Amino acid sequence: MDAVEFKNQLMDLMRDVSVNMGTTFIPIINKYDLTIIQTQILREIKDNKDHSIGSLAKIMSIQSGNTSSMCKQLEKKGYLQRHRDKSDERVVKIELTDKGLSTIDEIDNILKERYSSIFSCENPDNLHAIISGLQNLKDLLIRMNQV
Secondary structure, three states: OOHHHHHHHHHHHHHHHHHHHHHHHHHHHHOOOOOHHHHHHHHHHHHOOOEEHHHHHHHHOOOHHHHHHHHHHHHHOOOEEEEEOOOOOOOEEEEEOHHHHHHHHHHHHHHHHHHHHHHHHOOHHHHHHHHHHHHHHHHHHHHHHOO
């Protein structure tokens, strides 16, 4: 397979994956007035509690200004709090509110309830192969970016 064929197949598959992720997850998160990226932000803050706007932007690969805007929206919706770091006023720290934490837990529970029958029947090796394949794709794309 050459680079053009790889790119074409990859683009088609990524579009299909994106569409199917949307149809799978968007109906669940719409109930909370969240987008997929906002949900990912809340998940990241829950999993790694000590975040600033800058550190979150770096992990999420989003520009700091866009991350700041999204966090302001999430704060208005009551999902997180922003506050200035006492030791460096330039740094804006963020943390989940009780509403943000309970919302992520509710979304996780809905996903478990809705899809547990599918995952219980799925061969664990297939699930590991999917994750491994995506990691390999990420690594390949990083190497391609270095050329």
